[in-house]
Amino acid sequence: MKPRIAISIGDLNGVGIEIALKAHKEVLKLCTPIYCINSYMLNQACELLDVEVPTDFEIFEVEGSFNIREGCVDKDAGRYSYDSFLSAIKLCKNKKADAVVTLPIHKEAWMLAGLQYKGHTDMLRDYFKRDAIMMLGCDKMFVALYTEHIPLKDVASSMQYKKLKQFFLALHNSIPEEKVAVLGLNPHAGDNGVLGDEELRITKAIKSANKKIGFEQFIGPLVPDTAFTPHSREKFRYFVAMYHDQGLAPLKALYFDESINISLNLPIIRTSVDHGTAFDIAYMGKANTLSFENAIKSA
Template identity: 35%
Template sequence: MTNSTKRLVITSGEPAGIGPDIILKAAKNNHMASWIVLGDQSVFIARAELLKIKIHIELWMPGDPTPAHKAGVLLLYHVPVKNEVIPGKLDSENSEYVLELLKIATDGCVDNTFDAMVTAPVHKGVICESGVPFSGHTEFLEERTGADKVVMMLACTKLKVALVTTHLPLKDVAAAITPELLSEILATLIQSLKQQFGLKNPTILVAGLNPHAGESGHMGMEEIEVIEPTLKTFKTQANIIGPLPADTLFTPPYLEKADAVLAMYHDQGLPVLKCIGFGESVNITLGLPIIRTSVDHGTALDLAGTGQAKERSLICAIKWALQMSQKANYA
């Protein structure tokens, strides 16, 4: 397939946030992909006028042609908001609209209308205020697609970091890292690197939990009792190296040989990645039967409509989604 035959769908997220802004900014340039934006036409017209961006909006429906994206043209699948949108001002009445965008995109990827989805940021709080329990994109997609286990991975050009635990207090991390959880995470990570990144025998660096990876048990027993035995069970499935001291594995001699790093907790791996790829990193959900990438930032309500929001992470998310859709092999 050529680039132009891959259909990407972009959800515009919280309408009062910077989702519409960064999509309009990204649309000013050429991109080697076909992409359809889900959102309200009036929101994009008003935001383009506010930002003084010249854009030609073409309405799109399933079954319509999807040519490669051209600078200044936006293919839009119109989904109406309930209330008028004011940049920077949340309205819980529009939460149903935000969720509808996700439903259309997810279902469209499942039925192959789209080859991958890219998500602009949503505001979890205002969705919950509307009466709908919502903990985030990842959980929504996991439930909607019936996925068994999903893994959060952030990526930039030079580094991919997946997480064993995500948003947990540090005091709860050690207890959460069980052989069962680590096995599930590793299985999903290995399968995704093979199926969605085209890596036949991925090399994965695994960080230890404790300083110096426990130093033979003198600084903690998790490496000896949990991590090492679990890693051994996967030795025939991938080239797994570890557990390694986290303070040295993020150095060139290790990283230049690695396809991905598996960190034990959020702030063990992500600060390094964001230092290396700040503004250009992408959030990728592994373990889904579809491809999903996302920007690595929030709704930034204070920037909505000001022209100050940066579109770089969205552009990177589009590129990653395209590359993954080209390499995907679920056979």
């Protein structure tokens, strides 16, 4: 039997529902998808896209309704995307699905809806009371993020030895026993304390984690501006970035269409597309399905 995958439909003012409909035939070859959306909202989206609802489009009814406004930030769309995600999590937790795959939400829409979370991973941490790790990439390169959706001014103070060590050990438990390149925070990886002392804490955490693991899995801290050169990517497939853009700018420059998002260190499997709601092309028939299909395959 094919695995059953609960699909969180994302922000209905964006490209998520178009991607789900476009990729449906391909997805059916890989799994039995359960789309967390009700018939009213699905029919409304299909009318806007001028497509028929597929006869084999299995849905899990998520309560609620609103008028879809293509490309708009909207609290109702934010709330519905949250409810869809929560429904998908519960299907997986209750063993009615084997994994969760998410389509993109809009963080501002969640804020307008009065939700406390900054995104999917934040919610998963709170729901399961586990330190979920956000890792993005594809088979050629994966980047795990030590800090994610926090202001840049708060990153340096987050460089704490105990937290870094716990992060490395949790990541070790979630990935193959491959070497992992750890980036420094500062230019030139601090130049031995000349440009900052955060690397001293990163080094201490790496040494301690490797000792507990029993082999030298984590290597670094590496100089950030040369960490993703072709030579470096020949040696490493897994990287740890200290903050969001440090890791995702090179990843998206190299593998934007095919990359996915994976949540590690959780009791369920959750993967996602590695892109946003793309409001600028919503309901225009231009959305690319590759990241979604890869997220399904990975799950």
